[in-house]
Each structure stands twice: as structure tokens, then as C-alpha cells.
Amino acid sequence: MEEKIVIRGARENNLKNIDLEIPRGKMVVFTGVSGSGKSTLAFDTIFAEGQRRYMESLSSYARQFLGQAQKPDVESIEGLSPAIAIDQKTTSNNPRSTVGTVTEIYDYLRLLYARIGVPYCPRCNKVIAKQSVDSIVDKVASHAAGSKIIIMSPVVRGEKGTFAKLFDELRKGGYARVSVDGDTRTLDEEIVLDKNKKHNISVVIDRLVLKEDLSKRLTESIETALKLSDGLVVVEVNSEKHLFSNKFACDTCGFAYEEISPRLFSFNSPFGACPHCSGLGFVTELDVDMVIGDKNKSLNEGALKVSGWNMDIGGISSMYFRALAKEYKFSLDTPIKDLPKNIMQILLYGNDGKQLSLHYDSKNFQGSYVGSFEGVINNLMRRYKESSSEMIKLTIGKYMKEHACEVCHGQRLSDAALSVRVGRLNIAELTALSIVHIKEYLSKLQLNATQMEIASPILKEINARLDFLTAVGLHYLTLNRMAGSLSGGEAQRIRLATQIGSGLVGVLYILDEPSIGLHQRDNAKLLDALQRLRDLGNTLIVVEHDEDTMRAADYIVDIGPRSGIHGGEVVAAGSIDDIKNSPNSITGKYLSGQRRIDVPAERRKPQKGWLSVTDARQNNLIINRVNLPLGVLTAITGVSGSGKSSLINEIVYPALFNRLNGGSEIEGKYKELLGFESLDKVINIDQSPIGKTPRSNPATYVGLFTLIRELFAATPEAKERGYNSGRFSFNVKGGRCEECDGDGTKKIEMYFLPDVYIPCSVCRGKRYNRETLQVKYKGKSISDVLDMTVEEALQFFANIPQIKNKIQTLFDVGLGYIKLGQSSTTLSGGEAQRVKLASELSRRSTGRTIYILDEPTTGLHSYDVDKLIMILQKLVELGNTVVVIEHNMDVIKVADYIIDLGPEGGDNGGKIVCKGTPEEVAQNKESFTGMFLKTYLK
DSSP: OOSEEEEEEEOSTTOOSEEEEEETTSEEEEEOSTTSSHHIIIIIIIIHHHHHHHHHTSOHHHHHHHOOOOOOSEEEEESOOOEEEEOSSOSOOOTTOBHHHHTTHHHHHHHHHHHHOEEBOTTTOOBOOOOOHHHHHHHHHHHHTTSEEEEEEEEEEEEESOOHHHHHHHHHTTOOEEEETTEEEETTSOOOOOTTSEEEEEEEEEEEEOOGGGHHHHHHHHHHHHHHTTSEEEEEETTEEEEEESSSBOTTTOOBOSOOSGGGGOTTSTTTBOTTTTTSSEEEEEOHHHHBOOTTSBTTTTOBOSTTOSOOTTOHHHHHHHHHHHHHTOOTTSBGGGSOHHHHHHHHHOOTTOOEEEEEEOSSOEEEEEEOOOOHHHHHHHHHHHOOOHHHHHHHHTTEEEEEOTTTTTOOBOHHHHTEEETTEEHHHHHTSBHHHHHHHHHTOOOOHHHHHHHHHHHHHHHHHHHHHHHTTOTTOBTTSBGGGSOHHHHHHHHHHHHHHHTOOSOEEEEEOTTTTOOHHHHHHHHHHHHHHHHTTOEEEEEOOOHHHHHHOSEEEEEESSSGGGOOEEEEEESHHHHHTOTTOHHHHHHHTSSOOOOOSSOOOOOSOEEEEEEEOSTTOOEEEEEEESSSEEEEEESTTSSHHHHIIIIIHHHHHHHHSOOOOOOOSOSEEESGGGOOEEEEEOSSOSOSSTTOOHHHHTTHHHHHHHHHHTSHHHHHHTOOGGGGOTTSTTTBOTTTTTOSEEEEOOTTSOOEEEEOTTTTTOOBOHHHHTOOBTTBOHHHHHTSBHHHHHHHTTTOHHHHHHHHHHHHTTOTTSBTTOOGGGSOHHHHHHHHHHHHHTSOOOSOEEEEEEOTTTTOOHHHHHHHHHHHHHHHHTTOEEEEEOOOHHHHHHOSEEEEEESSSGGGOOEEEEEEOHHHHHTOTTOHHHHHHHHHHO
């Protein structure tokens, strides 16, 4: 095996014919300014080539299903190991996927509960145990000696029906009597049952007086009864009934477990899932408060927000409401809040089929008929379920909310599964604990010798995986947390923990900024985990800007010197000292201290009042009151899992959005929001994609593409051909390529590998048909313009202020290297966030807006963080309020005010540790943030 990975002639994207040698078996950091080509070299060249070679190693039969992977633009790569990419893509958006399932810990917990779990009766809360036939006979014999007893086999327990077929089968089997709802009947007579009532039916197996010489007969009778009823037998002694089971069944109420196996504890299996929510833990229902827009308004004034249920003249809704008002004696001018409860019940859920006299009067039709009213909520739910129209589903879906299932209370499982316990907890209660508390709970289990022998290998696997998650700083997560709610950094570290647990050696791991979302205190744990992966005998390529990671690396490759066309070169490679001493390395200048982000000479003081939240109790929050200053830059800090996102993203943002922007977001748990009156709107600039399809791109998002299309439509060539601006859209028929529907690519599904996109064979990735591409502006087609980088476009449209100004905002946020038409699916979370920031910067500021950003430094080099800080400061200087959730100390040190949460993550977090200026926080001995901030303030 070669000791180096040797790359020759790498020219993918902006790479400029790079030659590079990377040591194997080491931790190598790729760094450089944003857009310099780090990810292109790591993922689009090295990993892509590794993936291609893997596919070529498969048989031709397998390859026909996978398609042909495209070779990256590189002359050769030697010494390449099997490669695994661990990027920031969210693990899964499937609501059935949880931290427990993606880490496989839940699979081992299901096995643990199936093997040593103690079943309880969900009705009686009694421990249920199996009983052998001999033990049942002994119990009956000890209590019923000399008594007249009846042995019965319960075959129907609390079910509706006539059961005629059952009675026929029993007659054929030679049985003579049955007990129907407590009455003994012979099978010689016809038995007629009320099919609408629930019945209990038992087959009478034997009647005898128990004596010593009849014990054999008793055993045979009980065996027959158990076999017939699948494990249950009823013994009646002098009219008193006793229930026994040789399976897990309650001897009081008869509740029985069909089988205690791992699938019983799977919420993805019909066998274990809650029947009401099908294992999701929540149900989606219409929210009455959202359907009723303003309770102070009457029906005549348009109290109902939902389209179709307003009082339009001649509308069907007005016909129903007039008939209801006449029948139930209420006024359509009475405010909704003043209507009696029974009237509101009828309006929302119908009048139970009672007939109304309805009169319809419009320009086209007049008439009367009789009909009932199904209710606004029932009508909307029916239309939502029955309609095949996506538009109707989307319209009605706006008024729906997710609620915890009222049957399982969000625990996802059936009563039977939730009634099995290991120790004092069922499996749902255990997975609701944080990882650190699960480990503590399992370590304190009191197990007998048999249970310990069974559980030891299972617990070993569980504990190993819990340790790996703790090692990458995820000790605060709960196993029941939905995978879709994880940040990109959390999802990446989960996959990293999984890989450490796999024990693979000789693998090339490529990671994309694993430090994202980590507080400095937890960074050391992450670095230990990376080094452990390296020490197993693997090679790590880590794309990273974090200084601690660079200092821990064995080898550093600095790509640059700048972004886009000004990057794509190896500026320096070697040890950290080699990078610091390189005259052309911007990274080296920040590492050596030649360049730095300065601490402001003066902090702004809150002069516009405060935004206050009282009694915040969302997730792990325990905050009686938190005050956010208005008109300044505030940093929300704290260790991972301390409650930052719970406070800002789940309480402050939705509460402001609903009040200021007229939204209907779900608000977290809190009592009051005060002081928002001086604000006019809230803007949340998060890291979610700017679009869900490859059609979305930066140009469309910032409103630039419309202007460009109008410009092309105004050219002489377009006017001569009669083309309007719609001709230059790749989303509609006419100008787009119909072979790929304007996508420019064809997707090849790779099944167990990531999907591969190849250029369309007709338009060759240009998205448009030949006629549209013949129209040029300054020698460039519409496709050529979309293929320009932001920096190139800035020069190209320099003389058109309206277009230039929008492009300038993209450039100002450090996105000069991305292409105007770049697919949104290829943008990182940090890049998507900066596109949104650019979109907001292109709008006119009112000076009364509050901007919320969650880790905007994601994917940014110190050089670009400097630019970002200037933009945030500019927003504040215009009178706005900026709230930033951040771990980056360069951002935290320039803030005017800090609110530090903690002290720990998960159950030990959720409190305000300290607040004030960076200098004040740095002096607080309880603050982990302050501990690291001291150094940066110096």
C-alpha cells in the first residue's frame, strides 16, 4: 500500500490543474477562504473518484441498475482507499426516523426489552407472568378440592358479531355447551346474537367434581382449553371464575400479549405501533384558532379565514350560515367570541344530520332544497382527504397543526409495548432521556443472574454506541428526537459516531466541517474522536475552518488564495507552521495573528427598549424571564444543547412572526411576549434550502432572474421573434428544453448510493431549446448568464443598476464564487443562509426589523466572517435589531450584548448562566463561553 494519495491534474470546477500529495493514515485538513475549491477537491474530485472506482468494481449486472458514474476532471489519483463521505446533509426527513433508529441503538433496546422486559397489564398495572399447565392444575386443585368446577375456554372476548360460523365449527368439533355472556347454552339449539353488541363467549370443555383420581382428566381439560383459546383458560368454582394463562396474560382482566418480541417495540411495525397515529406519535388536524381568523369579528364580517367559508353574496357558505342562524336563533352579526358554545360546536362540527331549509340565490341560479350541515372543520377535513388536487391540499394544509396523539401521548407505541418495563421505565420513557442519562440508568439496573447473562452482550453494544455519541459532543440528545430536527452538524457527528463504532480500517473518510454547531468546550471531544478514527488505521480529510482542528491536524492543505476564479490553487501545504509562514496564505495570516477581527472600541447601549419573554418552558428551558435588547447586535451563546434554538427558533421567532407578520407558526411554551410593539417585522435567516428542487437557484431567490428575463425579452432579436419574458424561463413550456423539462440534467437513481445527475443529452445542460439560446445580450445567451459566477455577473451588468445592486448583495455576503443559476440542492446550509441574507439586504430597510440568524458563520473562513460581521453591523446601524445564535468567538466578541445559556446541555441546561457585554460575560466564572471569550478579547 502506498504511503501517499497522489493527485495529478485536478481541474474540477475552479481547480487549476492541481498536483498534490497527501499522507495516508493521517488527519489532513483542507482549508481556505469560502469558495476557494476545498470541497471541490475533497468531495467532487477525491470522493467522486473513489465512488466511481467502487462502482466499476461491481459486476456488469449490478452496474446496469446503477448507471455510469461520471469521472471527475482529474488526470490520475493514486493510492486511493475506499472512501466514505460524512457531510452535513440531514440524516433523514422521515418522521419515523429518530436518533435511536439511525444509530441502531433503538434496535438493541428493542432486543433488550423483548428478552428481559417485565410485562405489566395495561389495565390493571399488575405484573404478568407465564404459567405452566402443571402450575395451573396445582392452583386449581389447592383451591377447589371436592368442589364442582367448570373448565371453559374463552374464544371471544368483548367483540361484536353473530359468530354463526364459530358455533358451526364448535358443533363439528364435538363440543356441546358454550357460555354466552355468562349464560350456559347448548349447541343443539340455534344461538342468535345481537350483531351490534359486544359479546363474551367461552366453550365449556368439562364439568367435574375435583378429586385426586380426576387430576389427569383436569390436566387434559386444561390443555384442551388452552389450545382452543390460544393460551387462556377460565376455571369456574362455585360460580366464581378464575382466569389462567400459559402465555403472558392478566389473570384478572384477561388482557394477553400475543408475543413479546423485538417487533412489539417497533413503532414502524403494525405489530407495535400505536393504532391511532400509526406510530408517528402525532396526528395532523385542523386548528380551530387558525380557521377562525379574528374572534372579535362576526361571520358577516369575515371571521373565518379559510377561503370558501366567507360570507360572499350568493355564496354557498352564506346559504348555510343564514339557514343555521334561522334554525338555531343566533345573529350573523354577533362576534364569534360571543356565540354560545353549542352554536360554535354546530358551526365547526355540524348539526348531526338535522335537516335545514336552504335557499340559494345568485345571478345564475335560484332555488330551495333541504339538507344538513356537516360543519366547517368536517368539510375541510373531508376535502383534504378526498381531493386529488395539490392546490386544495396546500390551501387547507395551511390551517393544520400537528398535535401529540391523544392515545399514546406522543410515545408512538401500543399499550402492550408501553406496558413492558426494564427497571421502572418502558422503552418510550427510556428513549425520552438524554444519552448521558440513559447510560446512567442502564448502569444502575438491578438484574438477577439469568437476566444479566441475557442482557450483557446487548448492553455492551448499547453502551459502546452511547459512548461514541458522547465522544462527538452529542450527550445532550434524546434517542426519541426526530432525525429531521437535527442540524447539519449534529447529523454529521451522528454518522461520525456510527463510523467509529463500525471499526473499519484502511478507509478514507472525508468530512465537511464537523465542528459546526459545537461549543469550544466540546471541540476537544470531537478532535479526540477524529484522532481515534485515524488511529484505527484510517485516513481523514477534514474540510474545516476551525483553528483548533487545524492545530490538531497532522497535515494542512490551504486552497486559495481567494474564491471562485481567484482560487483553485494549493497556496501552502504542510504543518501549521508551514501555513503560518506562507506569504500568500490568508489562513496563515489569521493563524499567526497578522490579520484579525478587531474588538469594537465601543459597545452600543440598548436605547430602543427590550423584548421580553416570560416563563419559557420549551424543551429543556427553565427561564422565568429573558430580556433581549432592541437596536443592538445580540449573541445567544452556550454549550451544545443548552437551549439556544429552543428559546430563539421555537419561542421568540414564531411568537414575533405571528404578531408582526400575520403568520400561524406553532409557538413553544411560554407565558407572555412583551415589548414587540416597536418592531414592524421579523426575518428569520436560517440554513434551510432556498428551494426543494434543482430548479431553485440564487438568481430566482433574490428576485434577480425576473429582471434578467425582462432584459432578454427587450433585445431586438427577442422582439423580432415575438418572445416575451416567459420565453426565457426554464420552468414553463416554450423556451425550455422539453427533453429534460428545463432541468438541464437527468437523475439516475443509485438505490443504495447517492443519486447521480448527468447532463441532458439534448441541451447538454443548457436548459433551453436552440431557438431561445439564439437570442443574445452582449454576446451571451440566457444560459450563459445563468452560468456566470456572481463576480463575473457583477462586471457584466455593471451598467444596469437595478440588476447590479441585487448581484452586489450576493457578492457582499461572500458569495462571489457561486453561479447565478446554481441549483439550490448543491448549496450548503451556510451558503443558502447567505443567499437569504443577500435577499434581505436588497430590500429597503425600515430600521424597525428584527433579524434572527442561526450560526451564520457556518462554512465561513475568518476572512469571510470579517465580511459577515460588517454586514450585521450595518443592519444594526440602520436601526434594526440582530439576534445571532453563535459559537464563533469572533462574532461573539463583537456583539453588543450576550445571553449565555447552560450551564450544560440537555436536562442540565436551559437556564440563563449570565448576560451582559462580552467583557461582563468573560468575567463570569460559571460561563464556559466566558472562559474561552477571555482569550479572544485580549
